[in-house]
Amino acid sequence: MLLLTNAFLHPVSHSAIQRGYLWIDPPVIRAIGSGDPPADLLAVHQGPVVDLAGSHIVPGLIDAHCHIGLFNDGLASEGYDANEHSDPVTPHMQAIDGLFQDDRCFAEALAAGVTTVMTGPGSANVLGGSFAVLHTACNSFDTMLGRQTAAMKAALGENPKKSYGKRERAPATRMANAAILREALTKAQHYRE
Template identity: 45%
Template structure:
C-alpha cells in the first residue's frame, strides 16, 4: 500500500480537500479524504503542501505517430495514398519508445487518445493509452477509441495536389456519405454476402453507433457539415479543433456534441485558422457545450497540456472548468471515466503531485503515479 499525504487534493468531482490523504493499493485508489485509516508499514509520499490531482488526459494528439526528431522515418500518421482508410489502426504505428511519452508522464499527462492525422476523409482508428510502457498492447485503455474523419482544408489540399478526389468540400462530404451508405448496405446484406471488405467491416461500429467519430473541423461551415452528416446516419461524434466554435456557440449548444478544442499555441498557418483565439473554450463552455482541451501533439508538445489550460483561463475560462477540461471532461467524452479522470475510490491510481497549483506556469510535478506505480519522482 501507498499513502499520499500533506497536499490539497483536487478530485475533479467534488470540492478540494485541504491537507488530504489518498491510500493506494494494487493500482487503485482505496480511500481518499482526511483522517483516513492508515495500515501499518505503509509507504508514504509527502506532497509537501502542494497539489494532488488526477493524471491529465489529452483527448486528441498524435503522440507516437509522428516521432520526435525523426522526420520521415518516424512519420506514420497519414497514409496519403488513399482518401478512405478506416481499416488503419493507430496501435500498429505507435512507438512507445518515442521520447514524447516520457515527457508526457513526467509532466503529469498520464493518458492520451492518439491516432491518425487529417489528410484523409476517413483516416483510421484512434486508440486511448496510458503514457508509460514499452509495449503498446499493455498500455491500452481503448484499443478502438474513435474513427477519425476530416473536413475542410486538409483532405482537399492533399488530394487536389494529386489531381484526384476529393479536391473540394463537396467531394469530401460525398466520399464520407458514400462509405457510410456502403457500410449500411454491407451490414444489411452481410449474411448473404460472400465477399469481405475490411474497410466496411471497420466502419460497421461507426454506423451502429458503437464507435465515436472524431470529426476534424475548423471552420464553422465544416462544423455544420459534420453535424449534418452525423444526423443523417445517427453517428456518435465529437467536434475536434472546433476553431470557429465561438462564432456559432449558441447553435452548437443546441446540438449536443462535445468539443475537443485546440491547439492554441502557434501561428495561424492556414486559412482555416484565421479566427483562432484563446476565447473559444470559455465561450463554448458558457453556452453549455461540454469541452476538453487538446495539444494536437506534435503541433503543441503534449507536456504543455496544462499550459494550454492556463492560457484558456487567462482568456476567461474559470480555473475549475479548465482543470476539468484536461481531466474528467476528456475522460467522459472518451468513455473512460469509470477508470480515469478524477480521484475517486476504485479508480485507477493515476495521480500527479505538483509543487504549486497545476495552472501556475511555474508549477512542476514532484511525483507521478500510473496504475499506482511511481513512474516519476523529481530530485
C-alpha cells in the same frame, strides 16, 4: 503501495481537500481523506510515506485527440506514420499498427500530468482510420493499450483537399470531401444491412 500525506487534493468525486492524504496501490486509489492518515491505515501500509508539504495532487489528465506515437518527435520521415496518403478512404487503418511506443512524447505527456491519450490518424484523409486509447505510464504495449478501437477519424476541411488536390486527385474541393464521406458511409450502411 505509496502513502502521500500533507497534500492539497483535488478529487473527482467531491470538493477539494486542503490538507489530506492519498493511499495508492498503483493503479488503484485505496483511500483518500482529510488530515493525517488514520492509525488503522498506517498499521497496514507497507511502503514509503511521502510528505508533500502542501503540494497539489490532481487526477490524471486525458488528451482526447492527439497523434502521439504516430508523428514521432525527434524522427524524420521514418517517424511519420499518422497519414496513409494512398487513398482518401482508409477506415481499415488502425493507430496501433503505426504506433511507436518509445516516442519520447509519452514520457513528456506523463510528466505534464497526462495519463491517458486517444491517439490516431491525422487529417490527410476523409476517413483516416481508428484511434486507440493508451496509458502513458506503462512500459509495455500490453499494459499501455486501454482500447484498441475508440473512434474513427473523419476530416472534411483543408487537409484532404491539400493532400490530394495538389496531386490532381480527389478530393480537391469540399464538395468532393462530402461526396467521398457520403459514399463511404452509404457503403458501410449497405454492408451492415
